Amino acid sequence: MRGVLAVLFVTACAAVCAVEAADAPKPTGPPARMLCVDPKAGDDGNPGTSARPLKTLDKALQTTAGGEVILLRSGRYPAVTINKVYPRTVTLRAEANHKPVLESVHVDKAARIALEGLTFFVPDARSDRHVYVRVNHSEHVAIRDVAIVGEINDDWKAKKSVAIGIGDSNHVSVVGGTIHHVQFGVTCSRCRDLRVAGMNVGPFREDGIRFKNCVGVVCEDNHVHHSNKTLKEHCDGIQMIYWSHDVVLRNNHIHDVNQGIGAFAASKQKRRNWRVEGNLIYNQKNPNTLSIFDADAPVIIHNTLPQAGPRIKGCTGAVVMNNIFAFPGSAADPNQVKREDYNLFVSAERTRQKPKGAHDLLGVDPRFVDANGFDFRLRPDSPAIDAAAGEFGRRKDLAGNAPYDHKPAPNRGAGKPPYLDLGALEYVPRPTSKPDN
Ligand SMILES: [Ca+2]
Numbered sequence: 001m002r003g004v005l006a007v008l009f010v011t012a013c014a015a016v017c018a019v020e021a022a023d024a025p026k027p028t029g030p031p032a033r034m035l036c037v038d039p040k041a042g043d044d045g046n047p048g049t050s051a052r053p054l055k056t057l058d059k060a061l062q063t064t065a066g067g068e069v070i071l072l073r074s075g076r077y078p079a080v081t082i083n084k085v086y087p088r089t090v091t092l093r094a095e096a097n098h099k100p101v102l103e104s105v106h107v108d109k110a111a112r113i114a115l116e117g118l119t120f121f122v123p124d125a126r127s128d129r130h131v132y133v134r135v136n137h138s139e140h141v142a143i144r145d146v147a148i149v150g151e152i153n154d155d156w157k158a159k160k161s162v163a164i165g166i167g168d169s170n171h172v173s174v175v176g177g178t179i180h181h182v183q184f185g186v187t188c189s190r191c192r193d194l195r196v197a198g199m200n201v202g203p204f205r206e207d208g209i210r211f212k213n214c215v216g217v218v219c220e221d222n223h224v225h226h227s228n229k230t231l232k233e234h235c236d237g238i239q240m241i242y243w244s245h246d247v248v249l250r251n252n253h254i255h256d257v258n259q260g261i262g263a264f265a266a267s268k269q270k271r272r273n274w275r276v277e278g279n280l281i282y283n284q285k286n287p288n289t290l291s292i293f294d295a296d297a298p299v300i301i302h303n304t305l306p307q308a309g310p311r312i313k314g315c316t317g318a319v320v321m322n323n324i325f326a327f328p329g330s331a332a333d334p335n336q337v338k339r340e341d342y343n344l345f346v347s348a349e350r351t352r353q354k355p356k357g358a359h360d361l362l363g364v365d366p367r368f369v370d371a372n373g374f375d376f377r378l379r380p381d382s383p384a385i386d387a388a389a390g391e392f393g394r395r396k397d398l399a400g401n402a403p404y405d406h407k408p409a410p411n412r413g414a415g416k417p418p419y420l421d422l423g424a425l426e427y428v429p430r431p432t433s434k435p436d437n
């Protein structure tokens with residue numbers, strides 16, 4: 001069943017990438033100049049053409065004035081720093097059918113840089129805390145389809161490393177890559193306008209994706225899995241330390257971690273404008289599966305927590321709607337929750353207070369396809385189908401499916417559309433040709 005979800009996620013990631021491509025700024029002016037780098041056959045005295053490539057990435061960066069695509073051919077590249085503000089985007093891209101492998105890229109006080117399709121490796125003589133891609137004091141940086149592979153050996157959990165570390169930067173996107181065997185996957189501190197989407201992160205040691213003191217975060221369609229469960233401390237799929245404002249955590253698939261989504265005590269100011277939508281979290285070690293603390297009016301909708309309830313603490317005016325939870329957890333604290341309704345609670349046990357929504361379902365089996373096999377899609381006879389409040393502008397789910405009107409199920413939901421499903425995965429008929437139907 002993991003395979004089923006894996007297929008779902010390929011679809012989701014493809015959708016994300018398509019959206020991202022559509023959002024990318026359209027090139028203006030003359031076509032981008034190409035500069036070729038070949039660390040084996042190149043020469044820095046060459047003009048950088050396909051027939052006569054440069055040898056080093058440093059030389060290509062010195063040659064660049066802005067707007068170029070630097071095509072990297074197979075080979076190993078030492079650590080490089082990019083510290084120019086370019087007038088047009090400079091793209092470092094793996095040439096087709098080539099696999100350039102880099103030690104690290106440091107984007108420092110720079111602007112308009114794109115990294116595409118690059119692979120990063122562990123240097124032979126590594127520092128104690130290796131950062132593969134570091135972005136500091138920069139803006140308009142796009143990191144797409146990178147592969148960052150840490151040390152795959154018995155002691156990888158003891159090594160300190162950050163796959164992608166972003167600090168004090170604006171307009172940065174990390175889309176569609178793979179990260180594993182590192183301490184932290186993607187960390188972002190004191191940034192504005194961030195997008196982390198379609199990433200596959202795991203296994204990792206401490207946090208998969210982490211935000212601290214950021215404004216304007218979209219974190220969606222990520223698959224974050226397998227933290228180091230032997231550590232007692234906070235090891236979250238997605239962790240938000242201190243405050244961050246204007247945050248969307250949407251359609252993330254998180255499993256086999258210590259904790260799922262953790263937004264714990266914000267000491268200095270309450271979090272503002274949070275939307276936690278459509279996340280599927282299971283096989284967590286600690287009870288902190290979805291913890292939202294110290295937020296003003298967070299909107300918590302369409303999440304599926306088949307083995308847990310949410311923890312809402314120190315919040316005001318929370319909206320908790322359209323979720324599937326194993327049990328109510330602390331979601332029904334009347335002092336913190338403004339609206340709670342249209343949720344399905346599998347079990348009435350461990351209930352601190354009774355759910356207060358008139359349309360909440362309590363002690364009801366959601367009829368997952370195969371809960372033991374971790375397939376948390378809905379069966380066609382699920383009571384969660386066409387039963388949600390449709391007023392929150394829910395679009396596609398984490399499998400890329402739009403709201404679907406299942407004709408045999410009465411539309412018991414409210415608002416528009418009245419046929420939205422509870423939880424993270426919208427029911428859609430599966431192709432009849434598949435053998436498991
Ligand atoms: Ca539906």
Ligand SMILES: [Ca+2]
Pocket residue numbers: 386405406407408409410411419
């Ligand atoms: Ca229907």
